[in-house]
Amino acid sequence: MRAAFRIDRGAAGRVFGLAALIAAAALASLPLWVDSGVTRLAGEMAYYLALAQLWNLLAGYAGLVSVGQQAYVGLGGYALFVLCGSLGVHPLLAIPLAGAAAAALSLPIALIVFRLRGAQFAVGTWVVAEICQLVIAQLPSLGGGSGQSLTAAVVRAIAAGRTTREMIFYWCSLAAGLAVLALVYGLLRSRIGLALTAIRDSEPASRSVGVDTFRTKLLTYVVVAFCTGAVGGLIFLQKLRISPDSGFGLQDWTVVVIFMVVIGGIGTIEGPFLGLFIYFALRQLLADYGSWYLIILGCVAVFFMLYARDGIWGWISARFGLQLFPVRRHLVRVTPARRASLDDAADPKG
Amino acid sequence: MTGPLLELVEVSKRYGALTVADRLSLAVGDGEALGVIGPNGAGKSTMFNLITGDVRADAGAIRFAGGDVTALAPHLRCRRGIGRSYQIPHPFAKMTVFENLLVAAIYGARRGERESAARCGEVLDLTGLAAKANIPAGTLTLLERKRLELARALATEPRLLLLDEIGGGLTEHETRALVETIRAIRAAGTAIVWIEHIVHALLSVVDRLVVINFGRKLAEGEPQAVMAEPRVREVYMGIPTQ
Ligand SMILES: Nc1ncnc2c1ncn2[C@@H]1O[C@H](COP(=O)(O)OP(=O)(O)O)[C@@H](O)[C@H]1O
Numbered sequence A: 001m002r003a004a005f006r007i008d009r010g011a012a013g014r015v016f017g018l019a020a021l022i023a024a025a026a027l028a029s030l031p032l033w034v035d036s037g038v039t040r041l042a043g044e045m046a047y048y049l050a051l052a053q054l055w056n057l058l059a060g061y062a063g064l065v066s067v068g069q070q071a072y073v074g075l076g077g078y079a080l081f082v083l084c085g086s087l088g089v090h091p092l093l094a095i096p097l098a099g100a101a102a103a104a105l106s107l108p109i110a111l112i113v114f115r116l117r118g119a120q121f122a123v124g125t126w127v128v129a130e131i132c133q134l135v136i137a138q139l140p141s142l143g144g145g146s147g148q149s150l151t152a153a154v155v156r157a158i159a160a161g162r163t164t165r166e167m168i169f170y171w172c173s174l175a176a177g178l179a180v181l182a183l184v185y186g187l188l189r190s191r192i193g194l195a196l197t198a199i200r201d202s203e204p205a206s207r208s209v210g211v212d213t214f215r216t217k218l219l220t221y222v223v224v225a226f227c228t229g230a231v232g233g234l235i236f237l238q239k240l241r242i243s244p245d246s247g248f249g250l251q252d253w254t255v256v257v258i259f260m261v262v263i264g265g266i267g268t269i270e271g272p273f274l275g276l277f278i279y280f281a282l283r284q285l286l287a288d289y290g291s292w293y294l295i296i297l298g299c300v301a302v303f304f305m306l307y308a309r310d311g312i313w314g315w316i317s318a319r320f321g322l323q324l325f326p327v328r329r330h331l332v333r334v335t336p337a338r339r340a341s342l343d344d345a346a347d348p349k350g
Numbered sequence B: 001m002t003g004p005l006l007e008l009v010e011v012s013k014r015y016g017a018l019t020v021a022d023r024l025s026l027a028v029g030d031g032e033a034l035g036v037i038g039p040n041g042a043g044k045s046t047m048f049n050l051i052t053g054d055v056r057a058d059a060g061a062i063r064f065a066g067g068d069v070t071a072l073a074p075h076l077r078c079r080r081g082i083g084r085s086y087q088i089p090h091p092f093a094k095m096t097v098f099e100n101l102l103v104a105a106i107y108g109a110r111r112g113e114r115e116s117a118a119r120c121g122e123v124l125d126l127t128g129l130a131a132k133a134n135i136p137a138g139t140l141t142l143l144e145r146k147r148l149e150l151a152r153a154l155a156t157e158p159r160l161l162l163l164d165e166i167g168g169g170l171t172e173h174e175t176r177a178l179v180e181t182i183r184a185i186r187a188a189g190t191a192i193v194w195i196e197h198i199v200h201a202l203l204s205v206v207d208r209l210v211v212i213n214f215g216r217k218l219a220e221g222e223p224q225a226v227m228a229e230p231r232v233r234e235v236y237m238g239i240p241t242q
C-alpha cells in the first residue's frame, strides 16, 4: 500500500486571525476614546509598521538589502501632490495612484540596480534615491528645493473639519499598516512565499531546484515599491507639505525602518512588529536627549548586527518555538510508511 | 531518443591563471550511471557547476536532452531535468526538511502542492529523513544534510542526478544503505553522475568511470579497466580498487 500524505498549515492561524480582527476593530475605534495626540502617534506607528514589513520582505526574504527605499516614499509623496494639486484627483484616490507611479518607476530602476550584488546593491539603491531627490529639487514646477504645500481646496476635499480629517488620516494609516501586514502574510503563505523563503536561506540552492530567483526578486521589488509609494503618498498627505529633504529623508524612511527590522528580527513577520514597539518606546524615552537619541539607537543596532543577527524575535522563537504568523507547512502521514531504507542505516543495531 | 542525455563538448573554464576545466568532453546516456573520481582540486565540482549553470563556461557547448543548454539559467536547466547535490550542503536552513523538498517539487518538478506532498513524503521515506520531516533543516547533522541534498534533488524529479561526494564520512553499514538507495533511484530510470572518493562504493553502482585531473579527462571507460591503468594508479597511488 502506498503511503499517503497531506499538508497541514496549522490551526493557530485561524485563532490568531480572529484575534487580529478583534484587535483591528479595537484599533479602528481608537480616535473615539483617546485624545488626538495618541491617535496621531498610533497612526504614525501604523504606517511605520507598513514600511518595516515592506523593507523586511525586500531585505529579509528577497535578499535585496536596499538603503534607498526613501526614493519610493518621496516619489509617492510627490506623485500625490501632482495628482491632487495639478490634476485634481481626489486625495484618497491619489494614494493608490501614487503607489502605481512609484511602481512604474521602480521597474527601470530595478533593471539598473539588479546588476549589482551585496554592498554594491545597497550603495546603488542609495545613489538612485539621491538622484531622485536632486532631480526633483531642480524642477520649479514641483517647488524646487523648498518644496510645496497642498492647497486649501485639496485639504478641504479630504474633510472640512480638522478633527474629521485627523480621524480619516488615522484610519488610512491603520488600513495601510494592516493591508501591508495582510499582504506580506498572504504572500509568505503562498507558493511565492515558499520561493522567497528559499531565496532567503540560499540563493544558489533555490536556483538549483528550479526557482526563478530573478523574477521572484523583481516581482517583490516592484510590489514593495508600489506599497512604499502609496504609504509615502499617505504620509505627505497628512503632513500637507513636502520638500526634497523631507520626502527623500534617508534617516526617517530607511534608517529608522532598518533599525526596527534588525533589532526585532529580520526574515520574520513578527520581528518588525516587535522592533516597531521597541523603536517607539526608545524614541519616547530618549526624546529629551537630542542627538544622544540617535547615537544610542545606532549603538543598539550595531550590537544586534554583531551579536544577535536574528534579532529579539529570533531569540524568542528559537527558545520557545513560537510562531504568531504561521507560514510553515507540516507534512502529515495519513497511512504508515512502506519502507525506510536509510532509517535502518541510521540505527547501528538495524 | 537519439544521442546521449548529457553531452559536454570541449568545455573550458578558467579562474584567473587556473584552468579548472580544460576542453572537457563527456557524454552520459539516458539511464546510465557514471562515476567520477580525481584528486581534490581536480575540477570535479566545477564540472557539475558547469552542467547546472551555477558557473558559466568560457568556451565549449553543453547539451541536455537534445537541446543546447550552454547559456540557459540554472533554474531552467533544473526544470529540464538536471538535479544536483552540493558537496558543501546548502540547506534552506530555517525551512523544515519537508519544505526544502516542497520548494523543489513545486518549482523544479512543476507539481501542485497536494501532489507534491505525496512525492516529497515518498522521497523522505526513501532517503530516511521521514522522522525529521517537520524540523528546521538547520538543525540536521552534516550527514543528514548530505542526505537532504540528495532528497531535495530527487524532489525535482530529475532525468539526470548529479551527486557530489554524498558518501563521505559514512560508516560501512551506512555506505551500503546509500548504495542501495542510489541503485533504487537508478532502477527507476534516472541517469546518475556520482563524484565519490569511496571507490568501492562507487564501483558497485556505476557502469562507467571517468578520472579527472587538472580539469582534464585522464581516463574513461569500464571501471575496473580504468582503475587498472598505470596513469590512474599513479594519481591514485595507495587507494585499493577492490
Ligand atoms: N569560484 C572560484 N574562484 C576561484 N577558484 C575556484 C573557484 N571555485 C573553485 N576554484 C578552484 O578550482 C579548482 C577546482 O575546484 P573543484 O572543482 O571544487 O575541485 P574538486 O571538486 O575536484 O575537488 C580548485 O583549485 C579550486 O580552488
Ligand SMILES: [Mg+2]
Pocket: B044, B045, B046, B087, B164
Ligand atoms: Mg569537489
